Amino acid sequence: MWDGIIIGGGLAGLIAGIRASERGKHVLIISEGAGSLTYSSGALNFGDVVQLRSRENHPYALIEENVIQAGMDYFQKLFPDYQGVCGRTQTLFTPLGSPRTANIIPSGQNAAVLQDAKRIVLMAPEGMKDFFSKIIKTNLKICYPQCIVDIYPFRISAFEAWHAIGKPVTGMEYARYWQSGPGIAELKRVLAGVTITCSETVVLFPGLATAFSEPLKEVLSETPFPVIEMTSFPPSAGGHNLYNALKQKFKSLGGELLMGTGVQRIELQEKECRKAIVSSKGRPTAFAAHSFILATGGILGGGIEVTAEAAQETLLGLPLYVPAEWTKSEFLGEQPYAHTGIEADSDLRPVDPGTKEVLFENLRVAGRMLAHWDPWTDNCGGGVSLTSGWYAGEKL
Amino acid sequence: MKESKVVIIGGGATGVGILRDLSMRGISALLLEQGDLAHGTSSRFHGLLHSGARYAVKDPGSAAECIDENLILKQIAPHCISDTGGWFVQTRDDSPEYVEQWTKACANAHIPISEISPSEACRKEPLMSKDVLRVFEVPDATVDGFKIVWANAKSAKRYGGQFKTYHQAKRLIMENNRVVGVSTKNLLTGEEFMVSCDIVVNASGAWASHVTGSIGIPLDVICDKGTLLAFNQRLFQRVINRLRPSGDGDIFVPHETITILGTTSEFVDSPEENDPQEEEVNKLLEIGRHVLPGIMKNRVIRAFSGIRPLHREDHDVPGVNKEEGRNVSRSFALIDHELQDGIQGLISIVGGKFTTYRLMAEKVSDRVAEKLGSMTPCRTATEDLLPVIPEHLHKKAAQLLPYAPVEKMLERLQEDAESVLTEIQRDPRKGQMLCECEMVSAAEVEKAASDEDTHHLADIRRKTRLGMGTCQGAFCTYRALPLLWDKKEKYDALQDELRNFLNQRWKGIRPVLWGQQLRETELTRAIYASILQVREN
Numbered sequence A: 001m002w003d004g005i006i007i008g009g010g011l012a013g014l015i016a017g018i019r020a021s022e023r024g025k026h027v028l029i030i031s032e033g034a035g036s037l038t039y040s041s042g043a044l045n046f047g048d049v050v051q052l053r054s055r056e057n058h059p060y061a062l063i064e065e066n067v068i069q070a071g072m073d074y075f076q077k078l079f080p081d082y083q084g085v086c087g088r089t090q091t092l093f094t095p096l097g098s099p100r101t102a103n104i105i106p107s108g109q110n111a112a113v114l115q116d117a118k119r120i121v122l123m124a125p126e127g128m129k130d131f132f133s134k135i136i137k138t139n140l141k142i143c144y145p146q147c148i149v150d151i152y153p154f155r156i157s158a159f160e161a162w163h164a165i166g167k168p169v170t171g172m173e174y175a176r177y178w179q180s181g182p183g184i185a186e187l188k189r190v191l192a193g194v195t196i197t198c199s200e201t202v203v204l205f206p207g208l209a210t211a212f213s214e215p216l217k218e219v220l221s222e223t224p225f226p227v228i229e230m231t232s233f234p235p236s237a238g239g240h241n242l243y244n245a246l247k248q249k250f251k252s253l254g255g256e257l258l259m260g261t262g263v264q265r266i267e268l269q270e271k272e273c274r275k276a277i278v279s280s281k282g283r284p285t286a287f288a289a290h291s292f293i294l295a296t297g298g299i300l301g302g303g304i305e306v307t308a309e310a311a312q313e314t315l316l317g318l319p320l321y322v323p324a325e326w327t328k329s330e331f332l333g334e335q336p337y338a339h340t341g342i343e344a345d346s347d348l349r350p351v352d353p354g355t356k357e358v359l360f361e362n363l364r365v366a367g368r369m370l371a372h373w374d375p376w377t378d379n380c381g382g383g384v385s386l387t388s389g390w391y392a393g394e395k396l
Numbered sequence B: 001m002k003e004s005k006v007v008i009i010g011g012g013a014t015g016v017g018i019l020r021d022l023s024m025r026g027i028s029a030l031l032l033e034q035g036d037l038a039h040g041t042s043s044r045f046h047g048l049l050h051s052g053a054r055y056a057v058k059d060p061g062s063a064a065e066c067i068d069e070n071l072i073l074k075q076i077a078p079h080c081i082s083d084t085g086g087w088f089v090q091t092r093d094d095s096p097e098y099v100e101q102w103t104k105a106c107a108n109a110h111i112p113i114s115e116i117s118p119s120e121a122c123r124k125e126p127l128m129s130k131d132v133l134r135v136f137e138v139p140d141a142t143v144d145g146f147k148i149v150w151a152n153a154k155s156a157k158r159y160g161g162q163f164k165t166y167h168q169a170k171r172l173i174m175e176n177n178r179v180v181g182v183s184t185k186n187l188l189t190g191e192e193f194m195v196s197c198d199i200v201v202n203a204s205g206a207w208a209s210h211v212t213g214s215i216g217i218p219l220d221v222i223c224d225k226g227t228l229l230a231f232n233q234r235l236f237q238r239v240i241n242r243l244r245p246s247g248d249g250d251i252f253v254p255h256e257t258i259t260i261l262g263t264t265s266e267f268v269d270s271p272e273e274n275d276p277q278e279e280e281v282n283k284l285l286e287i288g289r290h291v292l293p294g295i296m297k298n299r300v301i302r303a304f305s306g307i308r309p310l311h312r313e314d315h316d317v318p319g320v321n322k323e324e325g326r327n328v329s330r331s332f333a334l335i336d337h338e339l340q341d342g343i344q345g346l347i348s349i350v351g352g353k354f355t356t357y358r359l360m361a362e363k364v365s366d367r368v369a370e371k372l373g374s375m376t377p378c379r380t381a382t383e384d385l386l387p388v389i390p391e392h393l394h395k396k397a398a399q400l401l402p403y404a405p406v407e408k409m410l411e412r413l414q415e416d417a418e419s420v421l422t423e424i425q426r427d428p429r430k431g432q433m434l435c436e437c438e439m440v441s442a443a444e445v446e447k448a449a450s451d452e453d454t455h456h457l458a459d460i461r462r463k464t465r466l467g468m469g470t471c472q473g474a475f476c477t478y479r480a481l482p483l484l485w486d487k488k489e490k491y492d493a494l495q496d497e498l499r500n501f502l503n504q505r506w507k508g509i510r511p512v513l514w515g516q517q518l519r520e521t522e523l524t525r526a527i528y529a530s531i532l533q534v535r536e537n
């Protein structure tokens, strides 16, 4: 018998698992896939917390403001390689070299030093997929008019065979190489080749993710100029690294992770969840627990399935909030469908959208499964998953 | 400016067909198109090369035209046509009397049909309903609208014909009851100028009455909107029609790796009213279920609507009632405004079908030739549309690219393949597939992006099929950015190009937003809104 079973090992599920394990709970995470963190850049946005809390149903409004702060602090204590302050944003770069902001970012991505720079050197690894140096250079010139921008093309022997046949090297592959023993030496060599023509030189590096790697951070601390990592087009090393770090943390605290199989159904008894049923090699296996957390990632994660006729929560058939109007005309503007999800009480337990009655006493809902928010227009994708996950783990 | 004897308004199948025909006869012609080629109905249809069987009962004239043209196009444009064959299937809901009537009518129109047993049919098309009563094979085929339109334009160009895209005919210019030119606006630069000519051909499809309206001549064109669904898979190997009087949602047309289902019919007030609606989608799914019982399990990747320009020649055609689009004849009308309205130098061509575009072009060109005193006869029924692709190009392509994309590329590019292949040879990286769903190489997209008649990301999409596959452009659109960038004087700012492109695709996705398509949409929104920080204005 487990203290808690968490269904879904994305950002929300893993944070919940880490917090609960740390509190001494015996926790199992069952996850079908890796979740959306692996597509993301690893930066986390919280959005305008005060304004979002004033929206009646927003997930932030379910929990106290200090819980949001606590979740954020907790994350940074877990991962000192990440930095951020609630209510303040940091600047980092999109893969196209335009600045963007987020609340918590890997320190290596922080672009603040550019404010005082006079020269930017854009590293241009040979044959790197989805990396467009000319576009980046122009965007940099627009945003940092005081700077000279130089492109610094380089190639390394490890990928020569790829270049010869025209095979592109993804940012992930470059990032993985830099983390290897030979990669570290090579990185030193490459950076040593950058000449400093003025003292306020800053180097911008795509396909490099130093968070969680001591040797890489050391290499960068020894360069005579600051090096800023760029985020990349998915899949990205930044998101992968964070995902791996979360998994490792969870395991190091004694948590158990069952990956690659989905929970097929939950055995119920009155208003309680009893067992999660997983099918392994064609045979159903049951895992029993005192409480459960549902962090199955909404539409993208697979926790919500939509057909031409209806939207359904896939595991328990929990009632969903489904907006009357489904879409609006501007693709990247507000989209009502994104608000589809489970309504919850202040303890994150699922409630009936009509009667607001709590449906299961020992089940909590976290992350993208919650109703009434849109990560892209509210700008709080990571924030909601992180804080609701943390709170669910705290309460488990 | 005096550029040519004839100005053609409209770059759909009909317009480019006329441009080619006239150019082959040595008559100088300039075509004006307000969007990109095939911007109108010619890219918003089933892509069915009719055998005529569908019209055999109701409109025998049309049926006969279709079967003739069907055979001609299979001869002259095999690379644009896939000779899949087609079936007419009678379900339990379809009347047996109609079946009898239909088989007779096909015989009268010389459309060869042959019956096959339902059990054999179910074996050949396992996804089809097992409840079909009778199945007849007909020589239907499928046609790639973009390809054939471009093939006509390129062929015309080889004969000296000219076309200008993103050029809108604003007004016809008249002198003493004679049309002498067209006041034209370049929509990209805003520049307005006058093109003079001896004859204007109005081939603007559903817009035809707008064109003649500019000089106060009424033209009775009804806008009949039809909505279609594109499924993510090739569900059938051949065209499947319901054997009943034409109705909504009863034709499935397979193209490469997708299938199109259509169509609905509803009169609308303007050709611009072409947003597919959810109700139309639901109606199609409901009706399509009779032939494809598992319809709900299949992913719909987009919905789109086209406008049939129906010409109501005959004022006592019954039913101006909004539901009766299908009862207006689909045969075309050639209107010589000299005879009809006493205005010289203006011919309108309205109605018809994609299948009969060549015939329509021939009739118009005959009339134009007669007026200009040209004796050269029409050759479009016999001369191949595609130039022969030299053997050395096939060989070169096969060496440089993976097997699957090679022939497709050669057919799309024709003589331009040479330069693309040379570029790949020079820089093998450009042989990488930029669009992995539709197998389009970086070099080909680069070529399309730099073509002088390409002005937007959407034009590249139409030419290369970039972004038409299952990822719906989430990945390949991003990958096309540096190619736009290299030609940035031609394009809007990247943010604007991206936003416009995404919003155009969104129009077709909105009414079919469920299942895997919805998941894909969530990812696309995440990538563009979050990773790339593209914002609505």
Ligand SMILES: Cc1cc2nc3c(=O)[nH]c(=O)nc-3n(C[C@H](O)[C@H](O)[C@H](O)COP(=O)(O)OP(=O)(O)OC[C@H]3O[C@@H](n4cnc5c(N)ncnc54)[C@H](O)[C@@H]3O)c2cc1C
Residues within 6 Å of the ligand: A007, A008, A009, A010, A011, A012, A013, A030, A031, A032, A033, A034, A035, A036, A037, A039, A040, A041, A042, A043, A044, A045, A046, A102, A234, A261, A262, A263, A264, A295, A296, A297, A298, A300, A301, A302, A303, A314, A315, A366, A367, A368, A369, A375, A379, A380, A381, A382, A383, A385, B523, B526, B527, B530, B531
């Ligand atoms: C491309 C992209 C870019 C992003 N960029 C940013 C950004 O810049 N800033 C920001 O703040 N946020 C960003 N996000 C958003 C943020 O990453 C997500 O909001 C967050 O990761 C969602 O976490 P989650 O745990 O709620 O869901 P998910 O990560 O989707 O996790 C759900 C998990 O549940 C599993 N699952 C589903 N059903 C079952 C089942 N039946 N049994 C077992 N497991 C199951 C899934 O496999 C998945 O692993 C981005 C997201 C994407 C996709």
Ligand SMILES: Cc1cc2nc3c(=O)[nH]c(=O)nc-3n(C[C@H](O)[C@H](O)[C@H](O)COP(=O)(O)OP(=O)(O)OC[C@H]3O[C@@H](n4cnc5c(N)ncnc54)[C@H](O)[C@@H]3O)c2cc1C
Residues within 6 Å of the ligand: B009, B010, B011, B012, B013, B014, B015, B032, B033, B034, B035, B037, B038, B039, B040, B041, B042, B043, B044, B045, B046, B047, B048, B049, B050, B167, B168, B169, B170, B203, B204, B205, B206, B207, B211, B224, B225, B226, B227, B228, B262, B263, B305, B306, B307, B308, B309, B351, B352, B353, B354, B355, B356
């Ligand atoms: C839903 C649907 C399904 C169909 N399915 C089939 C089928 O399967 N098989 C078949 O054979 N037929 C089919 N048809 C019919 C066929 O698509 C049309 O008959 C054919 O495409 C019409 O071609 P067009 O060149 O006459 O018109 P269009 O393709 O509409 O071309 C007219 C062009 O004129 C341009 N234009 C308009 N005004 C101006 C101006 N002022 N200046 C410059 N340019 C202008 C427009 O932008 C447009 O590109 C279908 C039609 C619909 C609506």
